[in-house]
Amino acid sequence: MRTIKTIIGLGFMAAAVFMAGGQKQLPPEGAAPKDFVLPPKETFALDNGLSATLVPYGTLPKVAVLLVVRSGNLNESENEVWLADLAGTLMKEGTKRRTAEDIAAAAAKMGGEINVGVGLDLSTVGGDVLSEFGPELVRLIADIVQNPLFPETEIERLKNDLRRRLSIQMSQPQTLALAKFRKILYGDHPYGRVLSTPDVIQSFTVEKVRNYYRKNFGAGRSHIYVAGRFDKKAVKKAIEEALGGWERGPDPLIFPARTESPRAVHIVDRPGSQQSILYVGLPVIDPSHKDWQALQVTNAILGGASFLSRITINIREDKGYTYTPSSQLSWRYRDAYWLQFASVGNEVTAPALKEILYEIDRLRREPPPQEELKRIQNFMTGNFVLQNSSRQGIVNGLSFVSLQGLDPSYLSTWVQKVHAVTPADVQMIAQTYFLPEKMTIVIVGDKNKIEEILKGFGPIVE
Amino acid sequence: MQKLATWFLALLLIIPIWNCKKSGPSFSVPVEYHRLDSGLKIVLSPDHTAPIVTVAVYYSIGLRIEPKNGTGFAHLFEHMMFQGSKNLGKNEFLSLIQGQGGVLNASTRFDFTNFFEILPSPKLETALWAEADRMKGLVITPENLTNQQGVVINEVKAAVHNQPYGGFPWLDMPQYANENWYNAHNFYGDIQDIAAATVEEVKAFFKSYYAPNNAVLVVTGDFVPQEALSMIEKYFGDVKPTDRPESPDITEPRQEKEKIFSKDDPLANKPAIAISYHMPARFTPEYFAMGLLDQILLQGEDSLLFQALVKKEGLTGNVGGGINLLGNMFNYNGPMLWTAYLFYDSRTSSEKILSVVDSIMQDVRNKPIGPEILDIALVKIRSALYDMMEGFYGFGRADLLACFALFEDRPAEIYLLEEKLRAVTPELLLKTAQEYLRPANRTILTINPKGAGQ
Numbered sequence: 001m002r003t004i005k006t007i008i009g010l011g012f013m014a015a016a017v018f019m020a021g022g023q024k025q026l027p028p029e030g031a032a033p034k035d036f037v038l039p040p041k042e043t044f045a046l047d048n049g050l051s052a053t054l055v056p057y058g059t060l061p062k063v064a065v066l067l068v069v070r071s072g073n074l075n076e077s078e079n080e081v082w083l084a085d086l087a088g089t090l091m092k093e094g095t096k097r098r099t100a101e102d103i104a105a106a107a108a109k110m111g112g113e114i115n116v117g118v119g120l121d122l123s124t125v126g127g128d129v130l131s132e133f134g135p136e137l138v139r140l141i142a143d144i145v146q147n148p149l150f151p152e153t154e155i156e157r158l159k160n161d162l163r164r165r166l167s168i169q170m171s172q173p174q175t176l177a178l179a180k181f182r183k184i185l186y187g188d189h190p191y192g193r194v195l196s197t198p199d200v201i202q203s204f205t206v207e208k209v210r211n212y213y214r215k216n217f218g219a220g221r222s223h224i225y226v227a228g229r230f231d232k233k234a235v236k237k238a239i240e241e242a243l244g245g246w247e248r249g250p251d252p253l254i255f256p257a258r259t260e261s262p263r264a265v266h267i268v269d270r271p272g273s274q275q276s277i278l279y280v281g282l283p284v285i286d287p288s289h290k291d292w293q294a295l296q297v298t299n300a301i302l303g304g305a306s307f308l309s310r311i312t313i314n315i316r317e318d319k320g321y322t323y324t325p326s327s328q329l330s331w332r333y334r335d336a337y338w339l340q341f342a343s344v345g346n347e348v349t350a351p352a353l354k355e356i357l358y359e360i361d362r363l364r365r366e367p368p369p370q371e372e373l374k375r376i377q378n379f380m381t382g383n384f385v386l387q388n389s390s391r392q393g394i395v396n397g398l399s400f401v402s403l404q405g406l407d408p409s410y411l412s413t414w415v416q417k418v419h420a421v422t423p424a425d426v427q428m429i430a431q432t433y434f435l436p437e438k439m440t441i442v443i444v445g446d447k448n449k450i451e452e453i454l455k456g457f458g459p460i461v462e
Numbered sequence: 463m464q465k466l467a468t469w470f471l472a473l474l475l476i477i478p479i480w481n482c483k484k485s486g487p488s489f490s491v492p493v494e495y496h497r498l499d500s501g502l503k504i505v506l507s508p509d510h511t512a513p514i515v516t517v518a519v520y521y522s523i524g525l526r527i528e529p530k531n532g533t534g535f536a537h538l539f540e541h542m543m544f545q546g547s548k549n550l551g552k553n554e555f556l557s558l559i560q561g562q563g564g565v566l567n568a569s570t571r572f573d574f575t576n577f578f579e580i581l582p583s584p585k586l587e588t589a590l591w592a593e594a595d596r597m598k599g600l601v602i603t604p605e606n607l608t609n610q611q612g613v614v615i616n617e618v619k620a621a622v623h624n625q626p627y628g629g630f631p632w633l634d635m636p637q638y639a640n641e642n643w644y645n646a647h648n649f650y651g652d653i654q655d656i657a658a659a660t661v662e663e664v665k666a667f668f669k670s671y672y673a674p675n676n677a678v679l680v681v682t683g684d685f686v687p688q689e690a691l692s693m694i695e696k697y698f699g700d701v702k703p704t705d706r707p708e709s710p711d712i713t714e715p716r717q718e719k720e721k722i723f724s725k726d727d728p729l730a731n732k733p734a735i736a737i738s739y740h741m742p743a744r745f746t747p748e749y750f751a752m753g754l755l756d757q758i759l760l761q762g763e764d765s766l767l768f769q770a771l772v773k774k775e776g777l778t779g780n781v782g783g784g785i786n787l788l789g790n791m792f793n794y795n796g797p798m799l800w801t802a803y804l805f806y807d808s809r810t811s812s813e814k815i816l817s818v819v820d821s822i823m824q825d826v827r828n829k830p831i832g833p834e835i836l837d838i839a840l841v842k843i844r845s846a847l848y849d850m851m852e853g854f855y856g857f858g859r860a861d862l863l864a865c866f867a868l869f870e871d872r873p874a875e876i877y878l879l880e881e882k883l884r885a886v887t888p889e890l891l892l893k894t895a896q897e898y899l900r901p902a903n904r905t906i907l908t909i910n911p912k913g914a915g916q
Contacts, residue, residue: 024549027558027591033582034513059491059511060848092763100773104763108838111845113762130845161779164807167731171626171913272728274624275616306565307556317553320612323620343620375561382563382582386855389512 036385038411039394042232049220049248051402052239055227055394063134063228063235064391066126067141068399070252071216073120074190074333079203080212082162082196087209088118089161091125093154095147098140100154106140109133114144120191121333121403128391134230135238141224142242145217152206162201169195173444174343176268177277181339181442184266185283189257191332218249223402227391257335259283261440263458269447276349276445280356281339282438287331287404291429293417295338296329297376298429301368302359303327303340305379308372310359311340319355321348333403338434346446350453353441357457360439363430367423381415493863494687495873500703501675504694505863505873506687509856515683516857517589518578519597520864523671525570525649526712526796529663534614534651537570538659539667541610543577544568546601555592562588565855570649571788573795574868580855583684587693593679594697597672602664611657618650626729630909631736631803632787638723639738639905644712645797673704678867680860714740714797721905730911735812736803737819739904741785742894744795745870751886751894752800753791756784757839758831758891759822760802761846764838766822767802775818778804790850792862795869799905800898812908826895830888843883 041055073084092114093100107114110133117124125145129137169175179194186192224243226235261282285291296304303311304327315321325342344352368376387393388411401410441457443450454460494506528535546552559566564581577596579589622628633650640646679698681690717740742748759766760783763773767781783802785791806815851859859876866875897903 025595027549027595028587030562030586030588031584033563033584036513059509060852062845062848062852101764101769104769105838108762108764108842111841128845128849130841130848157776160776160807164732164779164805167915168626168805170915171729171731173624274619306560307553308560313553316613317609320609321616323613323617343616343624345616345619375557378563379560383565385512385563385582386514386565386580389514389855390852 033382033385036381036388036415038388041398046219046240046244048244048246050243050246051223052236053223053225053398054232054235055225055398056229056232057227057391057394058229061131061229062128062391063131063137063226063230064126064128064395065134065137065141065224065226066124066395066399067145067222067224068402069123069125069145069217070121070221070403072118072123073193074255075212075216075253076190076193078188078193079200080208081193081200083204083208083212084123084216085118086155086158086162086204087150087212088116088123089158090150090154090209091144091148092116093151093158094149095143096149097143097147103140103144107137110137112137114140122399131229134226134228135234138224138226138235138238139242142238142246145222146243146246148213150206150209150213155204155206155209159201159204162196163198166196166198166201173270173273173275173277174341176270177279177442177444180266180268180444181279181281181440184440184442185259185261185337186257187260190255191257191335215250216253219243219246220248221250221252222246223399225395225398227394257332259335259337261438263437263439265441265443265454265458265460267447267451267454267460267462268442268444270444271446271448273346273444273446275343275345276443276450278342278344278349278353278356279339279442280353280439281337282435282440283335283337284329284433286334286336287400288334288406291432293414294421294425294429295433297373297380297418297421298363298426298434299327299329299338300376300380301363301372301426304329305376308375308379310362311356314355314359315342315344315352319348319351321345321352331404346449349443349445349450350457353454353457357436357439360430360434361436363427364434367427370423373421373423373426377419377421380418384415384418493874493876495867496691498674498695498698500698500701502698502701503678503867503871504691505678505680505867506690507680507682507859507863508685508687509682510684512856513583513684514580514855515583515586515589515681515685516578516580516855516860517586517593518576518680518857518860518864519593520574520576520678520680520868521672522573522676522868523575524573526572526644527710530643531655532659532663533648533655534618535655535659535663535667536575537649537651538610538614538656539664540568540570540575541614542600542602542607542664543596545606545610546603547596548599548601549595550592551601552606555596558592559589564589571793572786572798574793574865576861576864578857578860580683580857586681586685586690590690590693591697594701597674597677597698597701600668602661602668604661607659607661607664611659614651614656615653618653618656622650624729626727626731626913627734627909628729630727630734631738631801631907634725635736635738635787635799635801635905635907638721638907639740639799640714640797642712642714642797644710645714669704670707671704673706674698674701675703676706678864680864680867682860682863683856712796717903717905720901723906724908724910726910726912728912730909731913731915732805733808733810733812733911734803734805734909735815736783736801736907737816737904738799738801738907739898741798741800742898744798745882747882747885747890748894748898750882751890752898753785753843753883754836754839754886755826755891755895755899756791756800757842757846758835759826760784761842766826767819770818770822771804771815777810777815777818778806780804792850793865795865808911812906816906820901823895823899823901826891827899830892833888836886836888836891840883844880847879
């Protein structure tokens, strides 16, 4: 029975129910979305191999500059885990021309900050400032990446920050799950090393940092992106002048990962844990494969499209087991894995896992209805438009295409390719890539409470 | 179909947002303000940069004001707004919007609960219809309530109980720093309170607060105002107003004595500390001065606290915080805290950290801040304001417009912020620091780590 809010509403609704036999009003459809066109861009290269892309965009008077270098945790050896992170933070501690305080003050005067990011394949140095400071920001970033001092005086403090970060991450259940999952998939490959150790951090020296920088930084493996509102001529001139003299440097390391994932349940014991963190996933094809878009659609049907996704509807909206279940395709250079995540109560750990596996199996058994697929495709293409409607989003998309070495038409044809995926394609993808015998299951939780109920999902491994 | 008269507060305002002395480019978009007979406030602000449109409905009911025996109720109720309405069944609101390529969300904050969609611009009518539909009435069943109690309890456990530093400091600090129950209770809710909520309470809450005369509707993005207004009249025109209950007194007394607390955290490996000061009242000159003091003291690596605690003393890797940890300095309407927090090492004492903080606070209370530092703070806050407006695919601008309509009844206030910030003088900064950065105006909370890996 409906809930009635006001006396007047009661009369109105009773009449409506009587006359229309309880039929509900249908929402207005609205017109079809306009064709989405990526904003025009200009790309050029300098003689030293540095690439540059300029994208005028938006109405707000701000500009984002991001310099992306092909280096990161991939370039660390086993006893150097997080050395790339230390190099990144130490880079902001001063150049031959500027002290650390000068760098922070210069960025603040432009209305921004210098952000250094270190990932598995890429390191970035960037900022987002008021439009009029675009060229100045390019010059500041250029100085930081070319002339870092890596001062001895700051290293102990920054190593201590890394140790503190490590300690805090070790107390977070989702980080423990990720570390375990990656270790299983990648073994000794650098992608398998999520967490460092206090001893490894202790062994870092300024010499090691400088050596890492020498081997892994240079114009030839770097790309600078500028997006937003800016003076194009002045920014171009700043790029040529400030980065034209940078050495080409060594070529990037190409070190593909070989993944493995036999079906097993891995429990990371966390006594007293109030919930279980579930990671269920396996290695899949990488973004350069022709099936990538169809795989993205399949991921969206399972868990990657919020409340439209089957696993979310099942274990959140239907059963109330969890708040934020979601799946993703996580990618690195020519590498990817699929992963479903959920944080569930101890007592429903097994039922939640059962439902996740059931939904995968169901998609392997029968193609999705056309109507469901259409909603998923709309969701994906709508989100693509949103993501490409901001400075950072535009830069992220371009940087992805560049890292993966994809065809330049990748972004402009993506919407079309997603809409072309059929129900039969989805079933084929599920059958080909979502193999039950390869599902790696990681659970961080109270082992005493959950071990017994997890028998039957595969061999249990510590 | 009924045609409703609207009355205009402002027809069209196109004012450059920053009249900067320096010659930076400016930003301007039109803002229209209307009101339906039912009392529904409407803000329309077109901007054709991208083919997307934002629809946001803000109800003037926040998490401060919830039943005293029902902590977490306002937030639980937010979930019930997705469980079915007059014409949409459970889950159908979500699949309607997301299936048309939109994103949506809702959040419960100190002084409002909001619901918003960002979607391809030709789908504006779909979103307006759906928001009107649930403003007209909900279908609240015991099954749906039990289901969402399960979801919310899992949400709270994941964010607070199963997490090191869960609730620190955003959920903890208001409970220690404030005196008035409305500001000092557990907003996320005690598990037993969430579990005890009844269908009758949910229905009564809807009836009290979810009505056009307690709401503002904002549309921003790629649309034509006249067309949007017709659609709004069509779908919202017959939604009936309600008798909203009187608002309780949410004022806080002036704090006269420093308060110090500590809390054990069984999952944490490292200690943490948060320091909060009560803010000046919204939109007073001191409030804008505090916005600039936040930039000077806490925001960015050039800030005084970062330079002292991170760079000079090496006591931590970062200092977080700001005004209103559940949002920003503009989207609340009542007592508020300015908070700084950081994580440190067990071998460092909290006294050491406090002595560094104290010496900085003494400086800003004793010596006027130079005009050069004030200028940098103005540049930083201007840039931060643009970031705020762009946040979440441009939703941030709708958020500011909604708050200024809801709290000031003047959405065009968005264009006056610069003037008010520029009016702040070094003398006013000094006066503000002396009253609001007093040691007696602050609360200190430390986390004692009791985790296995310390």
